[in-house]
Amino acid sequence: MSEDTTYFYAPEVVSTGFLPPEESAHAIRVLRLKEGDRILVTDGKGFLYEAVILSADSKGTAVAIERTVETFERTRPAVHLGIAPTKSIDRIEWMLEKLIEIGLDRISLICTDHTVRRHVNVERLQKIMISAMKQSRKLVTTEILWHDTLKDFLTTLPDNARRYIAHCDESGVRQELREAFVRGEDSVFLIGPEGDFSPKEVEAAKASGFVPVMLGKERLRTETAGLYVGFLHHLYN
């Protein structure tokens, strides 16, 4: 459970040879690194490089990549979470951090019929996600998408992934997720807002191949349901 964040994130380091401004400032101003110092850099695309600092510029530090230290190898199927943002966005932020530690490939924030929050600062979430990636020593960034409607979200899904929708409406047939879940395949999980999906949305999701599921007998908040499916995907794969 150690906390060591001494690697840098530079998505374009291979083509440009520079750290972006924020990472440069951290390296030069905060850590006081100098020309000739060796650092670890990830491109967020699966590679961790050892590099040497050529010019210690806090606005754009030039580096030379010396070797590949580590390459990301996918060990489990992909997991994609579609979720309605909560009223207080800090709940989603916290959930996101935890899901990135455990493993999350893509998150779609969806403005559903009953969603109160109609806008999200995606840039801020991206920063939190990169910090979580670095903290947990992951080499791949998590993709984040915003959708104005559930219908919009449904058009973006890959064909080959299993689809599960967690909703509260007790009138329809729902299986327990831990029984319905198919191991060894890519999964898309759909979690509704406080106030649940509208019946129309549940129907649209079902028409798109989503299997209606329950997450145990407990009453879970939106972000807890997000954690639940992420941990389930991790534990069952």
Added chain:
Amino acid sequence: MSEDTTYFYAPEVVSTGFLPPEESAHAIRVLRLKEGDRILVTDGKGFLYEAVILSADSKGTAVAIERTVETFERTRPAVHLGIAPTKSIDRIEWMLEKLIEIGLDRISLICTDHTVRRHVNVERLQKIMISAMKQSRKLVTTEILWHDTLKDFLTTLPDNARRYIAHCDESGVRQELREAFVRGEDSVFLIGPEGDFSPKEVEAAKASGFVPVMLGKERLRTETAGLYVGFLHHLYN
């Protein structure tokens, strides 16, 4: 995923016939309830009662219990988490809220050899736990304990529970928790601080019957590890 917190917590309601001050203030000042209004009250010991307000006093509302609406029935084995408090306590608070939603019987906060935070406001955590209990419509409170040392914690454990310690030291033999875990039995999970348990502590835990485990290949923060074991216990039981 609905958020409805309209029940009251009054641990002594059966013997005293009163709501405690905080709950009284909420009922009378915030919700403006009056004499004759009907409310739901839990004692946190497994019972949900319907009661009628006899006197609308914001410092101590008298109620008469009319009937038992619901009784808690244990559906899975008990789960006890022993964890070192994190440097920022809000991480533990958030974890606690989520674990109570999913189910947690007891939490022990342990000041281990490498724990930076040597004091915790247990009263504040208790308030958060009660709020989480009400929010998720649970009828049983989660017990919270503080221990000055790991040794102290080890003396408090029931004999019949399975014991698992998650630590990072790669020199010893550790099984994957999801393989080592025994379903259908009470579990105690031990999670170390940022900086891990000391070798002496790991030895003491092992001597007390704790099985050393890993929580997947990921690097998890302390509070994420706490979530991991709580969700695992829920999903596997």
